[in-house]
Amino acid sequence: MSRAASTPLPPPINLALQGGGSHGAFTWGVLDALLEDGRLNFEGISGTSAGAMNAVALAHGLAQALEKARPDPREAARESLAAFWNGVIAMGALGEAQRAPFGFLFGHAADENSAAAPWLSAMSALWTSTVSPYQSNPFDINPLRSFVAGQIDFEAVARQAGKIPKVFVVATRVSTGKAEIFSGERLSVDAVMASACLPTLFKAVEIDGQHYWDGGYSGNPAIHPLIYQCTGRDIVLVQINPIEREALPTSSAQILDRLNEISFNAALIAEMRAIDFVKRLLAEGKLDPAHYKDVLMHRIDGGEALEAFSAASKSSTSAALIHQLRDLGRNHAQNWLQHHFKDLGQRSSVNIKSDYLDDLRLPVRGA
Secondary structure, three states, rough: HHHHOOOOOOOOOEEEEEEOHHHHHHHHHHHHHHHHOOOOOOEEOOOOOOOHHHHHHHHHHHHHHHHHHOOOOOHHHHHHHHHHHHHHHHHHHHOOHHHHHHHHHOOOOOOOOOOOOOHHHHHHHHHHHOOOOHHHOOOOOOHHHHHHHHHHOOOHHHHHHHEEEEEEEEEEEOOOOEEEEEEEHHHHHHHHHHHHOOOOOOOOOOEEEEEEHHHOOOOOOOOOOHHHHHOOOOOEEEOOOOOOOOOOOOOOOHHHHHHHHHHHHHHHHHHHHHHHHHHHHHHOOOOOOOOOOEEEEEEEEEEEHHHHHOOHHOOOHHHHHHHHHHHHHHHHHHHHHHHHHHHOOOOOOOHHHHHHHOOOOOOOOOO
């Protein structure tokens, strides 16, 4: 008897997938292990940047399985994720002129040992220069767009709506600075590109007359669509950007990378603060549980193991690195299933207060 048949199934869960360039291969490994396990069903998936790419790759595999009447949709989703990331590796194996821009737009920094480092360092200087992408990249060259369009059948994903998990892709509207969620018929290659649009390198992505930048500025990932647009209480966050780094950044690249991590985690911390606030009010009987969801938060991350990878590695398309991150993600997901599967539908397995909340409510020293 299979494990899925012999073990009581939990209610459907929702996935929240962070962005982080090539470190998204860790999320690939997590998703691969969860799909292989077979006991979990996904209701909704929210993703930003590389997290959005993982989300649509998973949805593409499930949609293709339904349209082609494949007997095992989970296996099709695993194949789709593998095809996407092996495609990333293949792009990285191209000639230097093609590989360098792909590597940079997929991450945020240069590998100091890479042959592309001089080019990437020059591009990185644009962060602090007066040259905008409207001057440095007037034709808005973005090789990742055609790559994603070739990998994902967005029309098939739309046709199978209601039969596959809801996908929520997050981008930041330039005019308001607020998160915008693309889902259903609005889910497209442009939405994914908007979610991954670094404004110092690429022109804002225009969709329906509005302009968008990287979703990480407003939601990395956005959790609220999983609360308000899905019925399940359980949300599993796949976190690849560390909240805390012990080492002090001293080089310009390290400082910039840490600033990016802090800014891209800010929206997540704010949403965690709101979730904790609602949970406390529900526990105190101050809110009506019929109108407010008592969310059960869970997290799979690489912890210290993932922290050991420098932020610069987010731009690497090395097969060795990506497969190492995939295997790390698989191992952490399997460990999480072993220790926390029983928590699904029952309790949170994340201590939001200790892991995400700040010290603003602590007494001031000397007061």
